[in-house]
Amino acid sequence: MPQNYLSRPRVLSPQEADLAQTRVLLEYTLRRNERHNEELAELLDHLPEQAREKLLLAIGIFEAANVQLREVLRDIDGKER
Numbered sequence: 001m002p003q004n005y006l007s008r009p010r011v012l013s014p015q016e017a018d019l020a021q022t023r024v025l026l027e028y029t030l031r032r033n034e035r036h037n038e039e040l041a042e043l044l045d046h047l048p049e050q051a052r053e054k055l056l057l058a059i060g061i062f063e064a065a066n067v068q069l070r071e072v073l074r075d076i077d078g079k080e081r
Helices: 014-046 049-080
Strands: none
Touching: 014 049
């Protein structure tokens, strides 16, 4: 629910504040993992085949983690509202 400048800000309960902080950390981690994947993908063409396969696996692991982080964020959305 958007707040206008004339309304009093809503005070968060400790539980809501924890969820808000958790959300910020998860969003940061998600963005960081996405950026790492981009940087790692740039290295693929410069690696020998065996190393490239391992790096692709690592990139996939980051993406699998991101899928889970997005799920956690969706779960938090349901509790914040």
